[in-house]
Amino acid sequence: MAEAMDVDIEAPRGTKRKAIDDVLIITAPRRIKALDPDVVNKIAAGEIIVAPVHALKELIENSVDAGSTSLEVVVKDGGLKLLQITDNGHGIDREDLPILCERFTTSKLKAFEDLTSIGTYGFRGEALASISHIAHLTVTTKTKDSNVAYKAHYDSGHLVPAKPGQSADPKPTAGRQGTQITVEDLFYNVPTRRRAFRSASEEYNKILDVVGRYAVHCDGVAFSCKKSGESSTTIATHSKSSTVDRIRQIYNSAVANELIEFRSSDEKYGFRAQGWTTNANYHVKKTTLLLFINHRSVDSTNIRKAIEQTYSTFLPRGGHPFIYLSLEIEPSRVDVNVHPTKREVNFLNEDEVIEKICADIRTKLANVDTSRTFMTQTLLPGARAPDEVSSASATIPMPTGTPKPKPYENNLVRTDAKLRKITSMLPSAGTGSSESPGPNESRPDGMEYEYSDREPVTCRLMTVKELRQEVRDDMHNELTEIFATHTFVGIVDERRRLAAIQGGVKLFLVDYGMVCNEYFYQLGLTDFGNFGSIRFDPPLDVKELLRMAAEHEKSNNPPTCEEDDFGVEEVVELVSAQLIERREMLLEYFSFEVSEEGELLSIPLLLKGYTPSLAKLPRFLLRLGPHVNWMAEKECFATFLRELASYYVPEQLPPTPGSDDPEDGLLEDIKVRRQQINKAVEDFLFPAFRARLIATKSLMKGGVVEIANLKGLYRVFERC
Structure with a gap:
């Protein structure tokens, strides 16, 4: 017993104890053996088909490669029970059906050198082979020259009979031109993989995401996706729909209404890029990036981070954009074979290409003078003006459900721009008219605009980039959010250049002269070289x-x-x-x-619609x-740029002369200029602050002062 205890003490701590049988086995070198082909194929299938969505992605790419103009996807239990895709493409010849599901059988690749000129989605011939090893696969296809369609069943890469005792050869059947591929009981022979899926709805959402991405990208191809047994489709796009219409159908109108188109190219690096991205009026909590490189849906962490960094200048903290980017690169510069599912690709001069694309996107976003339109929403979505409510109540029956709880007054936020402003309470001599000019009136700035065909210049100066970074480092997050969501209340004092804005349930007094100085400096850095x-x-x-x-x-x-x-x-x-x-x-x-x-x-x-003095x-x-x-x-x-920003700040106007002032011309000039500045502040400057101002910490020192808090006022009234 003592000897046994001595042996235990001498063993190093943390050493796993071996079974007695293992200790008795003679440790001879193990011989190397070739794996069974079935095991090899199942391992390969597990690398390519990780989830139902990966199988669908491969099938969609094969259908688009076949020249289809219509794709119909049917899903059951998140694709685990049934995954069916039907297209109207070229179809598959009957003679090719016996080897259709064998590994590395393809019509798109003949020599290894062909990888440098691949222009199709699929090319290795592994998708159907991998699916057939982990699911029951059925293919029904008809070519243009064939009188009938043929139906074939596959298991482990080979033709199998539909029922025991029948022939495995493809059977003639009724069908339309194209191919229908049905995948049933996915991962039926890999129980550990099948048990790993948490819910069918989660897998279905992943499938919708992939179908939506390809529906946006593939022009001229109609897509539909629905659950098995349901009559209505979750996704349905027309073949003649534009890209913006497809985005509207799949990702809603809030995204589509704020889209701007961009293009980028460089012959030196052999790429062309085009797409649609949201402007500074739209932002969400997570970036949505639809990225296609040579028409293949991929993901790129570098591109995503670069785009988010580009938008950090334009969006408030925590805001992210929606962007669809189609990047075409010379095939010789791209390695498409670096990932089993082709989820990632490598290409030459990646940093330079990304920088050029982001610079062109930044130029588009910054080009407020030529491509941005500021729109005001007078009422929140779903709200109606009082006169509309009164007229509608006579004809529309009121719902009989549970009445909505009445909101507390201390949480109400002013949302209707038609409500009375502070300026309407001030003397008329001290304020200009805030009405919009009529159709026959001249522009408020009295200028005529001509558009130049000069190409935007990409700024590559490190000094300018450092100055931009200094602005971002000095950003005050809370104040930037206030300006990004504020409601303009009115000008309080023209001589001291003070205006009131509402942020949430708080009222702020803003030195718009100080804010203008910072805004025009940032505008100078953003539009550097493109004024x-x-x-x-x-x-x-x-x-x-x-x-x-x-x-x-x-x-x-x-x-x-x-x-x-x-x-x-x-x-x-x-x-x-x-x-x-x-x-x-x-x-x-x-x-x-x-x-x-x-x-x-x-x-x-610097800003169209506003003329400095x-x-x-x-x-x-x-x-x-x-x-x-x-x-x-x-x-x-x-x-x-600081001096230029100071010049662009609206001037401090002198007090209005009395009515008996002999210099009537001066009185009229001051009145006209006051009207111009008041209109510019409300209609151009503060909307511009809302769209793209990065509020710096220096503005907290006298630039913005909180003068009222609705909740605080209610507490005071309650004590009274």
Whole structure:
């Protein structure tokens, strides 16, 4: 007994005890044997067909390869009991049916070198073979030249009789042109795999996702999917439907209404990309990415992360987009054979291709001036105006079900933009009309717009990317969410540039001058190199503008000592020389055009519908001299864009002169400009803040102040 205990103590801790029989077996080298072909085939099938959805994906790809224009999918018990797909493609010749389900039998691949030019979905000839080893497979097919259809049954890759004692040869039967493949009792001989599936509804949802993806991508092909025994289809698309209509049918109208089309290509990297993506008005909690590379549905973590990073600038924290992307790459640059289910592919220059696509998507999203339309929703979905309710109540019987609980007033949120605003309570002389211009009135900014055919420029400057990252790092998440979901209440003080907005059940006072400064700076970084332009006809004399600004600066801020004194002409010559010397860079990056003779031809256009004050133009030009660091690239871009943003901030208007003021012209000018600014703030600036402003932490220091909380006010009233 003591000796046995000694043996136990000497064994290392954690060592698994061996059975007595194992200890007695002589440890001789085991001989290598070839696995049984049936075992090999079942292992291969387990790698390719992991779930019913994988079997369906392979069958859909085979049907589309066969030139089908209609695919019908029927599912029972999530595809485990029945998975049937019917197409109207070319069909299969009767002579090919005996080897249809044998491994590596295909009409698309003859030599290994053909992998470099594969243009079809399937090519290895493993799908049907794998399915036949783990399910009961039946194929009914008819070609155009055949008088009848043929029906064949398969098991473990070979033809088998439909019933014992019958012949295994395909039997003639009635049928239409095309192929119907029926998969029954999937994983019947792999019980551990079959028990791993939790619910039929979960598997059916996965099948709907795959059918929906291919229905969106495959133009000219009608798709339908339903459960066995049910008359209605879960998915049904027409063969002539457009991509947007297919997305609307499958993913709802909320997505389809916010879609913008994008394209990207580069001959150097041999790719073309096109697709549809949602704009900044739409966001959900999880990214929906329909990615097709050479028309094959795949997944790419790198592409997904890059797209989410692109949208982080435009969407509030936690918001994600919907995007459908079809990427076509030269077959010689793609390795499609890196994954058993072809779920992933590898291609050359992956980082460069992804960067180019994301840059083009970013340009589309940032191009508010040419491709974005701001729409306001006056009522929440399902709500009706009071007059509509009163008129409808006379004709529509009221439901007799359980009445809905009355909402507490301290949780009510203002949602109707037609309700009375703060501006309607202020004196009429201090506010401009907020009504929309009539059909015969001129544009509020009084400008005519021309569209340029210049191609968008992709910014690859690391300094600009660093400046963009600094903005994202300084983001205040809660304040960004408030601006992204706010309701504009009205302008409170034009002279101090204060406006009120509602976020949830809270009321905020916003210094829109400070917010505009930050917004236009971010806009400058986002649209860097792709600005519109405000052109002057006739051109303006730069020196004359600088002279006006310098004289005004000197007269209003007299120098306190000799060192602060400056000569007007000296300053004019110095600043004008700087602008003329750097005119090529200013034109390329900022659409700021100065001629060699010193004429100002254009300045950047940042936001269509809003025109900065031309009275501020001389001071803006003057500040470009001492307040822009022309020596360092990053500081140059940052300081120039800061000055440009400051110029675009709406000016502080003086108090309205009295009615007996002799300068009636000045009174009228101030009134007109006040109307222009009020309309721009409500109709252009705050909708732009809602769409794409990243609220920084600096705005919390005086830029936005909470002045009321509905729940807090109710507590005060309750105490009273």
